[in-house]
Amino acid sequence: MLPLIRCLGAAGGEADAADLYDRVAREIGASAEVREAKASFAGDERNLFDRQVRHAQQLAKTKGLIAAHARGRWTLTDRGLGLLENARPGVVMTVFETRQGLAIWGHVEDAAAIIEPGSVSTIYTSPPYPIQTAKPYGGIDTASWISWMLDLVDLWKPLLAPGGSLFMNLGAEVYRRGAPYQSTYLERFVPAVEDRCGFQLAQRWYWDNPHKLGSIQWVSIRRRRLRQTVEPIYWWINEVNGIQDQANNRAVLQPYAEKTLKRYIGQDRSDEARVKPSGIDIGAHAFAKDNGGAIPSTVLRSANSASNDPYRRACRNAGIAPHPATFPASLPERAILMTTRPGDIVCDPFFGSGTVGQVAERLGRRWIGIERSRLYLDSARLRFSETAAA
């Protein structure tokens, strides 16, 4: 199975089943005799080597390492990638550096030890999502996820400066296996971040991804639920000795809408327009002052389906599988602008493809990324191809 997984990795994470036979033969140095050997099964002559590879494919599929696609293509799953290139527990290595950042290969639990306490202004991250009932070979169930994540939040707290921010983009759509009922694990996790770890909830933000399909089973096939396009982003503050955050929404103002500019800015309101339907008189000058832009809402709408963005293009050119679960740059951008200043340190302990690092670098912040998969880090490096040093 391992040569098959390696071949899929070398092929960029995806390949035709038919191509894999020859690739695997080359990988293990099979002789022509072994490659061509045939035997008769129920009157049919079959290639024994191909049969063996098909057997490995089925085994890898049942172990969740690869997935079958239409037209006879196979893809490496996250778990398959992990098997290939995950850091060994206890080993922490810098894989590349940029002018302002450091990409560390290691497990999140180990890498925290090399970060200076109190040095991080903002942590922005999206951990792997749990599944309600984990299969024996993969994924993490919700109860274990909560206890793992609370241990991590405890570990991160001393790394954050007093008043520092912790943002976590968490999956809300976790179904019970075999039933259209959702897990309430977030409702159990969120209070514990306050009660056990001592953080204060600053706000709940939401990422609305209008193209998100939702659960294939319960939304698309069985039509029992709606498409869930919104995910929460929890924003907590590390309030220590009464030191609060210095977040500033002036850093993220949006251009006024055309209608607002015409109707309100610089205009006094007529007597009728002063009084809202609720009966409240908002005054003649309400909204007349130009404050430099509109204050964004807590909902950030952004699709995440750009198959041809510079990161994916660079991956294709380099023959590396792109990360399957990146978030759009606009999510960390808003958080970083609001909660940090140039030169401050931003950390993403589940770095993936390095979206947070790239945004931090562009905004003149320093950054630290931690990721256990070497393949993902190799792909992240492509985001910084002009500045990264090995």
Ligand SMILES: C[S@@+](CC[C@H](N)C(=O)[O-])C[C@H]1O[C@@H](n2cnc3c(N)ncnc32)[C@H](O)[C@@H]1O
């Ligand atoms: C949801 S992805 C993050 C994607 C990232 N936000 C982006 O835009 O590319 C979560 C990442 O956490 C990594 N990961 C999972 N468990 C880890 C651990 N124990 N230590 C370090 N990284 C881990 C996975 O390999 C995966 O790349």
